[in-house]
Structure formats: structure tokens, C-alpha cells
Amino acid sequence: MVKITDVARHAGVSPSTVSYALSGKRPISEETRRRVEEAIRELGYRPHAGARALASSRSNVLALVIPLRAGIHVPVVMRFAVSVVTTARRYDHDVLLLTQEEGDDGLRRVADTALVDALIVMDVQLHDPRLPLLRSLERPSVMIGFPADSAGLTCIDLDFKAAGEVCVEHLARLGHRVVALVGSPPEVYVRRTAFAQRVVQGFTAAADRSGLASSVHPCEASPAAARLVAEQLLREQPALTGVVVHNEPLLEPLIDAFEQLGLRVPGDLSVTAICPDELAESVRVPVTSVALPSAEVGEQAVQLLMKKLGGDAVPEATLLPPRMTERASTAPRTTS
Amino acid sequence: MVKITDVARHAGVSPSTVSYALSGKRPISEETRRRVEEAIRELGYRPHAGARALASSRSNVLALVIPLRAGIHVPVVMRFAVSVVTTARRYDHDVLLLTQEEGDDGLRRVADTALVDALIVMDVQLHDPRLPLLRSLERPSVMIGFPADSAGLTCIDLDFKAAGEVCVEHLARLGHRVVALVGSPPEVYVRRTAFAQRVVQGFTAAADRSGLASSVHPCEASPAAARLVAEQLLREQPALTGVVVHNEPLLEPLIDAFEQLGLRVPGDLSVTAICPDELAESVRVPVTSVALPSAEVGEQAVQLLMKKLGGDAVPEATLLPPRMTERASTAPRTTS
DNA sequence: GCGTGACGTCGAAGCGCTTCGACGGGCGAA
DNA sequence: TTCGCCCGTCGAAGCGCTTCGACGTCACGC
Incomplete structure (x- = not known):
């Protein structure tokens, strides 16, 4: 050597x-x-990396904790991870992969042994058990998603409230007057990240501002549930012409259900979604959607970390502006 | 500290x-x-990890190179990665994530700086440009997949030849006498890993052994191509009752095409596939399939590496036995 | 009774790098 | 001309750990 x-x-x-x-x-x-x-x-x-790390107390390695829970959209995680790795390399850093499974112990281990300089934690829950640890760790970290109390932490995510607004505004602009939000299963609103609520807030606020009639429907992620909620919507809001879907597995079944009930998309009903572009594109009727910007989140997460490692202050919350892509599922309201 | x-x-x-x-x-x-x-x-x-690495010349970190190329089934990669991380932890090692994109430079960097002790390389091509480097590196590595010339390297993968055989034998056991293999696009047979050819070998050998009439059809991965190949098969082999599909994106379209041509699956036609279980399960008619055992490959790859790090000899080639799961797409031949 | 090992522990010498203080030489200011 | 300062470089002291050789002790066999 x-x-x-x-x-x-x-x-x-x-x-x-x-x-x-x-x-x-x-x-x-x-x-x-x-x-x-x-x-x-x-x-x-x-x-020699070890010698360097020892002498400089910098390993130039970042830890990335990826979620394993079922229900996570794998390609999104993957895109995020790739973006983190790529961005880290631009700053001369490498990325150590940890699984959620390792839990607190894993985080503590890589942080305390100085294996890594900083941490990126994905899939943060509303009351994530790792929060106290992350606060107490002597190494900087960035979380993807917002917990209930993010004081003292650095968080980044899509601005879900704005995403909800953008969807409604798009529908309003197309002339729709009665809209509905089909959301995640009820338990998500309680247990998980705050993003579900924030979509509702945005949706409702924008609908009110634009003077639209609106309703919100949490919904299980099964085709049967899709059918039920579709029927319910048509019953309760016969004038409904715009739907926002924030429930990935439900997107396709829901469109199917509407069409089986005799509504054409986008002829009779315009549908927008908040979901990965990939999903929006793969549906039979490509769906106008606000994307989950995984690559962008990954890149910015790394940049935040680099700033923190450099001793610079960073905002506690970073909200990425929603970006909507128009596809085939939305059209101006036909005033027949 | x-x-x-x-x-x-x-x-x-x-x-x-x-x-x-x-x-x-x-x-x-x-x-x-x-x-x-x-x-x-x-x-x-x-x-302190750095001090330890310096003094012992062991970092206890493994490098994992993941593919980025389009056409790779992301969940499979992910499952593989998770399995590598989990297994590595059992041996007190961590995993550094590298992207294909970094290429030779990335491999050389992490190896030469002693950032990692060993390497796992996914998605190895027939004539992979990284082969010379991996041979010359002073650190052990394991490749997922088999290049044309694997001398001096350690490779592991599903035994695709046996997988082809298992599919045929399953069909033969069900009484089918005329079978066809719908394979990957022609370019895959040239450019990519050897696995496509090996499926063909196994398929043909088993068909001959069992005295079945058989044919092989490379096929593009588009619904239109599916339609064409289905028509061609029925024309050329009117007595066809068994099909093996080794072309993931084609699986569903092909079944659709057959059904549109009036053949019921599995009533008139039994279909087996070599593909991720996930895919096989998500098709309208769940498909009897040989799984791509990503988790198992990941685990064994790590174990091979650990042996090599321990100075033990390991076989150059490790072929995982195929495991077939019967689902709804195969049935005994109806001798109507 | 003594040589021989095995056992359990210690001290010291690095592993290869970064970083701090120091230092010589050149230049501008006074 | 001299003082002070900055530039560019050097030497040495670690960073925190592993490992090698050495040493004392004890048990065993002859």
C-alpha cells in the first residue's frame, strides 16, 4: 500500500x-x-479512509435509514436512495445503508462509533420513537417527513398542504364546482405522518377560497372500498365532477369504479392525485397528479446535512413546492 | 468521547x-x-470505527453496487439490498451503497481507500466492463449473475437452466405434450447476462427428455408483440397447451392476448413463468412460477464474502435451486 | 524438583493520516 | 534600513485502536 x-x-x-x-x-x-x-x-x-477518519474525526460517510414497512412504495424509496447517494458523492461523501429494522440501536451504533458523520432518516412517523435519540445524538440528522413535534430537528418533505391546494385549484380552473377528496385509510390519519392531515387542510382551504362544494372521505385501500366510496360520492354529491385522490393503491380501482358506475374519466369526472409520477402514468387513464418528488427530497436532504456539517444553520422545516403534471384524467367541466 | x-x-x-x-x-x-x-x-x-479500521485493516463494511438501468425490477433490487444489509449485520458488518453509475472509479475508490473490506456487484453483464477491475482488486468480491468468463471470480445466481427445466417438467407432469418458451427480447440474449440462454437450454433439454414438442420465441416486451407472438404460436403449434414465459413485462399482456384469442388460462392453456413472486401474484390470473429468490441470493452473497474474508475457499459458481410455486395458471391438460 | 506449556495480562509499537506550532524568506511600510 | 507580516513548508504530536512479544504464574508430567 x-x-x-x-x-x-x-x-x-x-x-x-x-x-x-x-x-x-x-x-x-x-x-x-x-x-x-x-x-x-x-x-x-x-x-486510507480509516486513518483519515481517525485523524480528522470525519468519516465522510452518511447513514441512510430506509423503511421496510409494507405499504411503502418501493420505487419511491429507491429513487430517493439513489438520489441521496448521487448527491452525497458530489460532496465527496459515501452512504451507509441501514434498515428501519435496526432501530435505535443501529442509529446509535453508527453515530457513536463515528462510522458516519450524519444521518438521514426516512419515513418519519407522527410520534416516531427515534425522535428523542435523534435529538440527543451528537451528529446532525435530517428527517424525511414531519413528526408531530419537530422542534430541534431538521425535516424536509413535499408541501402536502400546498399539494392539496394545487389539486383543487386545478379543478377549479377547469370549471369544476363540486369536488371530493378520497384520502388514506382512517388509521393513517392517526398513526402516521402528518402529511395526510395536511392534504386535507390544503384541499379544504382551497375549496373554500374558490367557493367550491367539497367533502373529504378517508378510505380503505381495497377495490371493494373503492366501489363503496364511489357510490357514496355519487349519492351524496350528485353534481360531483372533480375528485382528488390521495391514496395510491386506490387510484386505479377508484377510476374503474367510477367508470363502472357510468362516469367517464375525464368526460364526466376529472380526477387528480397526489402520488408518484410512475403510478400516475401507469394507470389506464394517465392521471393528472402532483408528484412525490423523491429525487429532489433526497438531494435537498443531503444538502441540508452538508450545511449542518459545515456548521451552518438550516431551517427546521423545508417544504418542497408541489409540481403538477397534467395528464389525461382532467378536463374542463362540460356544462351539459 | x-x-x-x-x-x-x-x-x-x-x-x-x-x-x-x-x-x-x-x-x-x-x-x-x-x-x-x-x-x-x-x-x-x-x-471508534476509524481507529479500529486503521489498526486492524478491517473496516467491517461491505460495498453493494446496485443497478440503475431501466428495465430492472426495482422491488427485486430492494429486497436484495435489504437482505444483504440484514445478513451483513449478522456478521457485524455494515453496507455501503454504491450506484452502478459510479462505475469502475467508485469500486476502485472504496476498495483502495480501504473504506470497505469486500464488494457485492449486482446485475453483472455477459461482458461486464468491471470484470478486469474486480479480478485485479486486492479485495474479495461476489457478483450476482454470471459473466461469459467467470474464471477467478465468485458468482451466484438462480440456476436458470434448472428453472427452465422445472417449468417444463411441471407442464409435462400435468400432461401437456406441446410447449413453447416465450423469452426475452433478442438483444437480451446477446448483450446481457447469460441467464436468458440458460433458461432456453434447460427448457429445451427438459422438453426433449420428456418427449415434448417445443419451440422457443424471443419476444419484445410490448403488448403488441405479445399479441403477435400469441397468434404465431397458435398458428405454428395448434396443439399447444403449455407456455413458459421468461419476460416479465410480457407476462400479463401475453395472457390477455391468449384469452382474447379464445384460449382460457388455465382451461385451454397452462402458463408458467420465471419471475419475481410479486409479479406472478399480481397478474389477473396468478401465475405458477419459479421465483427470483432475491433475499436468498443476497444472504448467500454475504456469506460467501464472509468466507472469503475469513480466508476460506469458496466455489466460483453458486447456483440456487429453483423453487416453483403453483398458482392458478396451470392445470392438467384436458383431453377433449 | 524442574522443565514445559498454557494461560492471562501488560507495555509498547505502530496503523496512515491531519493539524498545530514554528520557522525561514520575501515584501511592503515606516 | 529595519520591523513585522504573510506565505509556504516542515516536524512532531497525536487520533483510538490492535497486535506482537514478553513475562509471571500455575499445573502437569517425568
Whole structure:
């Protein structure tokens, strides 16, 4: 193994000079830098990660905790992970993969052994058991999603409230006057992240602002439930022409149910959703949707972490603006 | 930060004794071990990963390179990754996530800087550009999939030949006499891993052994192509009653095409597939299939690596036996 | 009774890097 | 001309751990 002293000897300088030439933490003359770089190239020198970590107390590794729970949309997690890795590399960092399963112990282990410099935690629950630990850890972390109390933590996610608003506004702009939100199963509103509630808030606020009649329907994620909620909607709101769906597995069954009830999408009914683009595109009728911007979240999460590692202050909450893509499931209201 | 000298002092022993008590590399008296363990607990001691890596030249980290190419089934990759992480933890190792995108440079970097002790490379191509590098690296690696020339490397994958055989044998057992294999697009047979050819080999060999009439049809992954190949099959082999599909995106469209041509599955036609269980289960008619055992591959890949790290010899090729799950798409031939 | 090991422990020497303080030389200001 | 300062470089001291050789003790066999 070629080490820094070899490079130093070969370049006719001291090891510390090589180190400074590499890190740029002290000024080095152009000439010396050249010689060092050449020596490095000729010898194929690679600094030893462990030695570096020991001496500098920086491992240049980030931990990423991925969720395992069923019901998580795998491609979204994957895209997020890839985006984290890619962005981390831009900042000369690597990514250590942890599973939710490891829990607190895993987090504590990688943090306390200085294996990683910082942590990214996905799929944060409303009352996530890891919160106290993350607060007490001496290493910075960023959470994807918002817990009930995010004080002292750094969180990032799609702005679900705005996403709900955008959906309604889009429908309003198309002339729809009566809209409904089909949401996640009731337990999600209680147990999980705050995002479900925030969609409702946005949806309702925007509907009120635009003077639309609106209703909200939490719904189980089964085709049978889709059928039921579709029937119920038509019964209770016969003038309904716009639907916002925030329940991924329900999206396709719900559209099927409406069509079986004689409503054409988008002819009679416009449907928008908050879901991964992938899903929106794969439905029989491609759905106008607000995307879950996994890549963007991943990138920004890393950037927040880098700022924190650099000692800079970062906002506790970062909300990503929703971006809507129009597809085939929405159309102007036909005033027949 | 509490370090090993603190523990040593607290326990009234020398640092080396603490180290040996931890690693078990030298005998330590019961009494001393107890005292050391207690000191560790009381002080909350965690060995510094970098220092450990430097002193022992072992980082206890594995690199996992995941594919990004389109056409890869994401949940399979994910399950594999999770299985690698989980298994690695059982051996007290962590996993560093790399993307294909980083290429040779990424592999060389983590290997040469001693960031990782060993590497797992997914999605190995027939003529994978990384092969020379992996051979030359001083660190052990395991590849998922078989390149054209695997000499000097350690590879593991499903035994695709046996998988092809199992499918045919299942059909033969059900009384089918005329079978066809619908395979991957032609370019896959050239460009990609060897698995496509090996399915064909197994399929053909088993059909010959059982005295079945058989044919092989590479096929593009589009619904239109599905329709075409279905028509062609019925034209060329009117007595066809058994089909093996080794082309994931084609599975559902192909079944649709057959049914539109008036063949009921499994009434008139039995279908088996080689694909992720997930896919097989999600088709309208759940398909009898040989699974892609991602979790098992991940686990065994790690175990192979651990053996290599321990200095043990491992087989160059590990082929996982196929496991078939019977679902609703196969039935005995009706001799009407 | 003494040599021989095995056992249990210690001390010290690194592992390869970063970083701090120091220092010589050159330059601008006084 | 001299003082002070900054630039560029060096040497040395660790960072926290593992590991090697050494040493004392005890039990055993002859």
C-alpha cells in the first residue's frame, strides 16, 4: 500500500505538505502542488479512509435509514436512495445503508462509533420513537417527513398542504364546482405522518377560497372500498365532477369504479392525485397528479446535512413546492 | 468521547486486555471479562470505527453496487439490498451503497481507500466492463449473475437452466405434450447476462427428455408483440397447451392476448413463468412460477464474502435451486 | 524438583493520516 | 534600513485502536 509518506518522498516534500495540497487547508505553491499531484498519480496513491477518519474525526460517510414497512412504495424509496447517494458523492461523501429494522440501536451504533458523520432518516412517523435519540445524538440528522413535534430537528418533505391546494385549484380552473377528496385509510390519519392531515387542510382551504362544494372521505385501500366510496360520492354529491385522490393503491380501482358506475374519466369526472409520477402514468387513464418528488427530497436532504456539517444553520422545516403534471384524467367541466 | 483507555482504567486493566476481552483473540479470565464488560456498560463505551479500521485493516463494511438501468425490477433490487444489509449485520458488518453509475472509479475508490473490506456487484453483464477491475482488486468480491468468463471470480445466481427445466417438467407432469418458451427480447440474449440462454437450454433439454414438442420465441416486451407472438404460436403449434414465459413485462399482456384469442388460462392453456413472486401474484390470473429468490441470493452473497474474508475457499459458481410455486395458471391438460 | 506449556495480562509499537506550532524568506511600510 | 507580516513548508504530536512479544504464574508430567 502506498502511503502519504511515499508520496511525500517522491515529491520531495513533507507529508504534511502533501496533506495540505490535498485538502487545500493551507496555501501551497503552484509548483509544489503540481509535483505532489504528479507523485500521487505516478504512485496511484489513495488516502486510507480509516486513518483519515481517525485523524480528522470525519468519516465522510452518511447513514441512510430506509423503511421496510409494507405499504411503502418501493420505487419511491429507491429513487430517493439513489438520489441521496448521487448527491452525497458530489460532496465527496459515501452512504451507509441501514434498515428501519435496526432501530435505535443501529442509529446509535453508527453515530457513536463515528462510522458516519450524519444521518438521514426516512419515513418519519407522527410520534416516531427515534425522535428523542435523534435529538440527543451528537451528529446532525435530517428527517424525511414531519413528526408531530419537530422542534430541534431538521425535516424536509413535499408541501402536502400546498399539494392539496394545487389539486383543487386545478379543478377549479377547469370549471369544476363540486369536488371530493378520497384520502388514506382512517388509521393513517392517526398513526402516521402528518402529511395526510395536511392534504386535507390544503384541499379544504382551497375549496373554500374558490367557493367550491367539497367533502373529504378517508378510505380503505381495497377495490371493494373503492366501489363503496364511489357510490357514496355519487349519492351524496350528485353534481360531483372533480375528485382528488390521495391514496395510491386506490387510484386505479377508484377510476374503474367510477367508470363502472357510468362516469367517464375525464368526460364526466376529472380526477387528480397526489402520488408518484410512475403510478400516475401507469394507470389506464394517465392521471393528472402532483408528484412525490423523491429525487429532489433526497438531494435537498443531503444538502441540508452538508450545511449542518459545515456548521451552518438550516431551517427546521423545508417544504418542497408541489409540481403538477397534467395528464389525461382532467378536463374542463362540460356544462351539459 | 470515552475511549479504550478510559475503560481500561475503570476496569483496572490495560487497554490491550480490554481489546482482547472485546475481540476474544486471546484468552481472558472470566473475572476480568466481567469487569471489562461492566466498565464498558457504565461508561457507554463504543470503539471508534476509524481507529479500529486503521489498526486492524478491517473496516467491517461491505460495498453493494446496485443497478440503475431501466428495465430492472426495482422491488427485486430492494429486497436484495435489504437482505444483504440484514445478513451483513449478522456478521457485524455494515453496507455501503454504491450506484452502478459510479462505475469502475467508485469500486476502485472504496476498495483502495480501504473504506470497505469486500464488494457485492449486482446485475453483472455477459461482458461486464468491471470484470478486469474486480479480478485485479486486492479485495474479495461476489457478483450476482454470471459473466461469459467467470474464471477467478465468485458468482451466484438462480440456476436458470434448472428453472427452465422445472417449468417444463411441471407442464409435462400435468400432461401437456406441446410447449413453447416465450423469452426475452433478442438483444437480451446477446448483450446481457447469460441467464436468458440458460433458461432456453434447460427448457429445451427438459422438453426433449420428456418427449415434448417445443419451440422457443424471443419476444419484445410490448403488448403488441405479445399479441403477435400469441397468434404465431397458435398458428405454428395448434396443439399447444403449455407456455413458459421468461419476460416479465410480457407476462400479463401475453395472457390477455391468449384469452382474447379464445384460449382460457388455465382451461385451454397452462402458463408458467420465471419471475419475481410479486409479479406472478399480481397478474389477473396468478401465475405458477419459479421465483427470483432475491433475499436468498443476497444472504448467500454475504456469506460467501464472509468466507472469503475469513480466508476460506469458496466455489466460483453458486447456483440456487429453483423453487416453483403453483398458482392458478396451470392445470392438467384436458383431453377433449 | 524442574522443565514445559498454557494461560492471562501488560507495555509498547505502530496503523496512515491531519493539524498545530514554528520557522525561514520575501515584501511592503515606516 | 529595519520591523513585522504573510506565505509556504516542515516536524512532531497525536487520533483510538490492535497486535506482537514478553513475562509471571500455575499445573502437569517425568
